[in-house]
Each structure stands twice: as structure tokens, then as C-alpha cells.
Amino acid sequence: METQMSKPRIGVIIGTTRKARFADKPAQWFMEQVADHAELDFELVDLRDFDLPMFDEVASNAWLPSEDPHAVRWQEKVKSFDGYVFVTAEYNHSISGSLKNALDQDYTGWARKPMAAVAYGGVGGARALEHLRTISVELQMVPLRNAVHIGGSDFYKVWSGGENAPMSEIEGHLQAALSAMLDELVWWTKATKAAREA
Template identity: 35%
Template sequence: MTRIAIVVGSVRPGRVTRAVAEWVHATAAGRPDVRYELVDLADHDLPLRGEALPPRAGRYEHAHTKRWAATVAGFDGYLFVTPEYNHSAPAVLKNALDHLYDEWNDKAAGFVSLGFSGGVRAVEHLRLVAAELQIATVQAQLTLTLGDDFAEYPAFAPTGTREKELIRVLDQLESWAGALKTLRG
């Protein structure tokens, strides 16, 4: 069975990202031959000062990095749910990506983004990082705008087409995650 992590990419107090990730999880639940699981970065204590050696060395000293590596390694793909902060991704998400290397390789990723402009600039930056980590990103992306999908901010109320758009992301992500399993043996 294919396993995909829905990564909650913000830890700010009052964040709306968790509510979006829970909606994604509820929508994805029950899809055949795939299991989606929430992975909240708030549950992982990843300091900015990580390991002494670069992640490519794969020799982790700290327990928090070893736990994070075990979590990431267990998945075939990732659906990153990210807000846009100052035209980019949250530092906590970039830090989580930067902590590891091999555990991300030859896997697939999709994106659900949110912000005034739908979070598109955050995803542009994340796609570059993903490419360096040898993560294949899918073309489809769900962009949520604060004006439409959070009209009564902070309450999340996706507009009518959002579920259909999410299904397109999930379909592509599942296809790529399954295909890339063959590279990992």
C-alpha cells in the first residue's frame, strides 16, 4: 500500500494550516490502495542548528533528527500544506526539508498552498528545494486564497471547486508515488 504524508507546514500560533490539512485528510481518506497520514511539524522539535555533518552524509547524531528521518523514510510521497510567508515558504518547513537528504529521494510531492495570492510563491520556492532533494513534484496544485476560502478568517470554508481541484492533485500524487517505488526497490 502506498503511504503519503500530509505535512502541516506551519507551527505559528493561530495557524489555519492544520484545519486545511485535516480537510485534505478527510477528503483523501478511503481512497483505494493508499493511506494518507497527517504529519504535523509542530510535533517534531527540529532546531535550526541541526547536525554537524551535512544531511547527505546520513550520519545523524541527534535523537530529533533520527526520529524525523524515520518518519520521512516511511512514506512514498508527501502532500505539503503550506502557507505563504513573505513571498516564500515558512522557515519551519524549509528547515524540516533541510534536515534530511536520502529519506526524501525518489519520492513524489504535491502541494496545497494558501495565502492572499493562493500561496503560489511559497510553492515555487519549495519546488526548487524538492528538485535538489530528488523529490518529483506533480504539476497539479491546490491554491487557497484568504479572500475566497477564508472569507470569515480564520474559519476555513473551501469554495465549490476546491475538492475537485484537490482530487486532481491526489490522483497525480498517487500515480507518481506508486511509479517511483520501483526506483527505490
């Protein structure tokens, strides 16, 4: 009987928690695009499902184990992946408070793994993603160069506050960026996983 190596696991993290969020639409679109990916397994992770408190531990879990059970459950989830794709909104030129808090709740789980992003907003979530990349460097992640940006007229076409059209109406504009990001994610996931396991 032939044994098949399990594919590296990528967490697709929805980075906002508010009731009126747009994130579900691009997140579902992304999951459809990677449903049968040949080299990576993708799992959708919703911050709403973790009920994280505002970070209030004595120290980062790099120094002391966290005490809050919600934080510990989140850390176990983060640790289970070999890389990440963040679906991120842009709030006032940065990421959401809920995503920053989720990042702060762990240190060790993120380290030495790649991070990619699907970002959205008026300028494609570019400013939020630049902040996210600098945060990820401090958490010892490998931020990828390529990302999917949904901005400008494409954003207003599919946004619930705009035309609310299906993602299929703009996906032709996103495919080149998606393909480049996934190629890069495969390379860095394999490289960092091999290095961590060596």
C-alpha cells in the first residue's frame, strides 16, 4: 500500500470580527480557488470562533505559558499550520484591532512560517498589508512579496456597500496576482517546513 505524504497546512485567517464585515466574500472566493490545490491544504479560520480577550497575559508566550484558555486554544490552532493567508481589511490605514490582538496572543506558533494575504479596501488594503508585514517580521514569519489586492473600482463592484456583485465579476483581474502569490507560498512553505523539521 502506497503511503502519501500529507500536504502542508495553510490557515486562511479572516481578520475582522464585526457583524457587517465584508471579509466572508473574498474569503469564500479564495477558498474556492484553492479547494483542490495540488501542493497545499487550506483551512478557513474565523477569529469570531475564538472569542479572544484583549491581550492581558503576564508576558508573551515566548517567555511564559499563557493562562487564558481562549488564548491557549488559539495558540494551538496557530501552531497547527505551516503557513498563513490573512484576509485583511484596511481600517484607518492599518489592520483591524481584532487581528492585531490575535497576532499578539501568540509568538511561538507563528515563527519561521510564510504569510500571504488577500487585502481589500479603497487602495486594495495596501496600507494595512504593509503594517501586517512589519508585524509578521517581528513574529518571525516570512512575509511574501506577492498578494491579492482588491481595490478601486473592483472593490466597489463587489463590496456590500457598493454594487455587491459576485466575486466572479472581478476575478479575472485577480488571477495573475493569485497565481503568483500561491507559487511563492508553495516555495516558502516547503522551504521553511523542511528547515523547521531538519
